[in-house]
Amino acid sequence: MHVSAAEEGVVSAPVVVVGGGVAGLAAAWRLRARGQDVVLLERSSRLGGLVESERLGGQTADAQGWVLEHGPDGLLASKPGMREVLERLGMQSELVTGGEGKRVAYVARSEREALRLDPIPTSLFRFERRAIVELLRSPLLSWSAKLRLFAEPFVRHSARADTVAHFVVRRFGRELAERVFEPMMRGVYGASIAELGLHETMPKLADLERRYGSVGVALLLAPRAPAGPGLVSFRGGMQTLVERLAAEVAPSVRLGVEVESIQPARPGAPTTLYTSEGPVAAREIVLACPAREARRLLAPLDPALGDELAGIRSTDVSVVSLGYARDDVMHALDGTGFVVDPALGRSLVACTWSSRKWSGRAPDDGVLLRCVVNRGESTPELVQTASEEVHRFLGITAKPRLVRARRRTGALPVYAPGHRERVAEARTRARRFGVELAGNAYDGVGVPDCLSSGIGAAERVRAA
Ligand SMILES: Cc1cc2nc3c(=O)[nH]c(=O)nc-3n(C[C@H](O)[C@H](O)[C@H](O)COP(=O)(O)OP(=O)(O)OC[C@H]3O[C@@H](n4cnc5c(N)ncnc54)[C@H](O)[C@@H]3O)c2cc1C
Structure with a gap:
């Protein structure tokens, strides 16, 4: 750990990264590559933040288990900088580009009282x-x-x-x-x-x-669509990316340490972060935590900065994974899944047919579905909501073999008009305290955007 005792009771670290999601990990990775002394503080007991895969069973080479994605299930490899990141991390051989399902996603909607699934014209979005x-x-x-x-x-x-x-x-x-x-x-x-x-x-x-x-x-x-993978994942799920980054930055990481407040410095003096394990003095800080947390930490330093960050609203997301016996699912699931027309007023927002969309996500005799729902608080409520919706939309009546649910409060920031100007203003103000802002609230919500955001913040940190 690159932490040294500075004055009594205060440890010092030239650069502190707050948050061990993909943005914070990427920032720490880049800072270490630049030869900077960096400490990454993550309040939970694991790295990855919203990226979380769970692997169950399938410990032997011939037995495939389940790979559940409680957060993102893929990333756009065509996003700027992503290819280079994957190459530098040596992850090319880990990539998976799809499963046996047709590369078609659907919109579930109602026409003359009947539910139907119609293909999304995705070429429009590409x-x-x-x-x-x-x-x-x-x-x-x-x-x-x-x-x-x-x-x-x-x-x-x-x-x-x-x-x-x-x-x-x-x-x-x-x-x-x-x-x-x-x-x-x-x-x-x-x-x-x-x-x-x-x-x-x-x-x-x-x-x-x-x-x-x-x-x-x-x-x-427009030119013809470029060849090459668009959406990709990793053989062991998205967590593989976190594990690779974590291996790169391991000596810098301190888990279970929450930053509780930040005390501004006198000009030229280090800023103090008050953490659950005591004060840390830092020359520069990369705040790679959600915007509402950045706001909590920075508003006491500069109320106008707090107001800018408060203007970035975020929404809650609940993900429910349901694993079924293959024989219990009569629907052909010929595609990657569907989104639900909000006009239907349902609790299901989207349903990914994970074991069709990706290879290696379920045993041969299993089917894995990943539902995003907007009703329910507790795990039983969320699972019940998802099961009822899967019954309604896909006709599955059997009880799932495997259930998991994650409710993420304020997980997805809403990029409203004026967001870019708001972020630019917030960054200018934060910089006066030696703070760089990174993460999904600023430069895009996708995993590649968050990686770039972390790398960008690291590059803006003054060299020691
Ligand atoms: C359900 C869901 C599905 C998604 N699907 C996709 C997808 O398929 N493809 C895609 O590209 N993107 C997807 N996304 C978006 C993407 O996953 C996220 O935007 C991205 O992972 C966010 O990373 P981050 O590092 O910015 O933040 P986070 O992952 O939120 O990490 C922030 C970290 O900061 C820590 N922290 C907070 N406060 C403190 C503190 N005071 N002290 C110390 N640590 C603190 C938190 O514990 C957390 O670990 C999805 C998101 C969700 C929720």
Whole structure:
């Protein structure tokens, strides 16, 4: 541990990283690579934060067990910097790119009182040339909504700070917004497109409008989709990434240490972090904890900074894993899962068919489902909600063999219009106290975004 006694009762560490999620781990990894003395303080007894895989059974080579994902179940390898991170960590051989299910996800919705699963036109979200054809063929849209697509090139450009909802309704009409964007974006961000900022969550759409005057025309001119994996995971689940990072930074890590408050320094003097294990003096701090926690720690130093951070709302997410005997599941599960149209008013937000989406997630005679639900507090309540919904949507009546549930309070930040300006202001203010902000509240919610956020914060830390 690179901690040395400074003055009585106070240990000192040149750089302290607060939070051992992927952002904090990436920050510590980068700082160590730069030859910095760094200590990572994590309040829980494990590293990874929201990333948490649970492996059950399958200890022998010929017996596959269960791999449950209580947090993220994949990451976009095509995101900037991700390839380099995976290469540097030597994780290329650990990657898995998919399972036996078709690479199709669905929207569950109701038509004439009947529940149906219709494919999501995902090429639209990858900005691929075939997006327009896919939309014209999609059963999700009525004929009038399809005709409305042809009017898009004539819609006037707007420079206002849009929400995703406002932008999509303005350019493409209400039906595309409600039937495609709303369920899809809610499944990813846990928030409505009426709240999500366009520039914050889909900057490419705004960029295409600005450059081409029409998103539709820009899509038709788009190059063919690049080859190579999009969404990937790891053979042993997402925790494998945490384990690799943890191995890189092990000497710096202190688990079970909570930062309770931060005392600002006199100019030129180290800042003191008061922790559950005593004070630590630090020259620089990377706060890689959720925004509400950053706010709690920083508001006493600068109320205006506290206000900026308080403006980043976050939503709760509950994940329920259900493992079934294969014989108990009659549904073909021919795809990767589905998101639920919020207009149905159900408690199920999304259901991933994990054992179809990825290989090696369940024994040969098992089926693993991962449900995101928005009703229930306790584990039994969450499991009951998920089981009832799985019965309704997939017709599964059998009792699951295996159940797990995690309720994550304030897990997903909502990127509202103006978020980027808010973050820029918060960062400028935090820097005056030698604090860098990293994590899912600032630079994107995906795991690759959080890794980049941690690495970026580490690079902004002044060299000793
Ligand atoms: C259900 C779910 C599914 C998701 N699915 C995907 C997906 O498929 N793909 C994808 O790319 N992303 C996904 N995400 C998003 C992604 O997982 C998260 O945004 C990312 O893991 C957040 O990492 P982080 O390091 O910023 O924060 P966290 O993981 O929240 O880590 C913060 C850490 O700080 C610690 N901490 C907090 N306060 C203190 C303190 N005072 N002192 C010390 N330590 C403290 C916490 O204990 C925690 O370990 C998903 C998220 C959820 C919740």
